[in-house]
Amino acid sequence: MSLKTEQEEFWASNEWGSEYIKRNSYDRVKNNINFFSKVLDRTHNINSVIEFGANIGLNLLALNQLLPSAKYSAIEINKEACTSLEKLNFLNTIHNESIFDFECKEKRDLVFTKVVLIHINPEYLDAVYKKLYETSSKYILVAEYYNPTPVEVNYRGHEGKLFKRDFAGELLDKYEDLRLVDYGFAYHRDNNFHQDDISWFLLEKTN
Incomplete structure (x- = not known):
């Protein structure tokens, strides 16, 4: 696996990547069902x-x-x-690689990220946008931390690891055949189905 950026090395490492895994819990699935039911409401x-x-x-x-x-x-x-992903028997393919190394051989109806773009080196975002766009046959979902202008945020004591911006807006500006279908916000203090203050944007290819 080729790693181009310090951010990739950070998340691929056993120390920080594995720490993030431990903070995740399968009891979040019910919250995610609620989240994605809203996202999918205007899809077909x-x-x-x-x-x-x-x-x-x-x-x-x-x-x-x-x-x-x-x-x-x-x-x-x-x-x-990926070892955990391999236990999910409904998954058809698992690519244990950097997003930058991924090559689209089959388009999908829905391509998405959820709190992933915020951890990409901003200098390489265009390359990720291109992969999202080229892999999608219909919809692109970005669920990230929103800010109207690019800003870096300290991530658990680390610099250069978390960036907020208008990811969806940049995709819309970059690809003229994308249109905004729906958007929303998930609040961390939701009494029933909390998320992590995520702003989500559902885009659709129109050609």
Whole structure:
């Protein structure tokens, strides 16, 4: 696996990638089911899904409850996380590699990220946008930390590891055939189905 940036090395490492895995818990799946039910409300005919940066598969587990007949794939840089993904028998393909190394050989109806773009080196975001766009046949979902202008945020005592910006807006500006279908916000103090203050944007290809 070739790693281009310090951010990739950070998340691929046993120390920090594995620490993130431990902070995730399968009891979050019910929260994710609620989250994705809202996201999917204005979609139709989703038969294939791929997640960029799937970690241990909590998002895919939720989507599989909502779209049980869809075909699922995952891209994940951390080897330990991929070991957990391998236990999910509904996954068709698992790519243990960097997003930058991933090559699209099959388009999917829904391509998405959830708190992944915030950890990408901003200098390489265009390359990730291109992969999201080229892999999608219909929808692109970005669920990230939003800010109207790019800003860096200290991540658990580390610099250069978390960046907020208008990811969806940049995708819309970059690709003229994308349109905004829906968007929303998930609040960390939701009494029933909390998320991590995530702003989500569902985009659709129009050509």
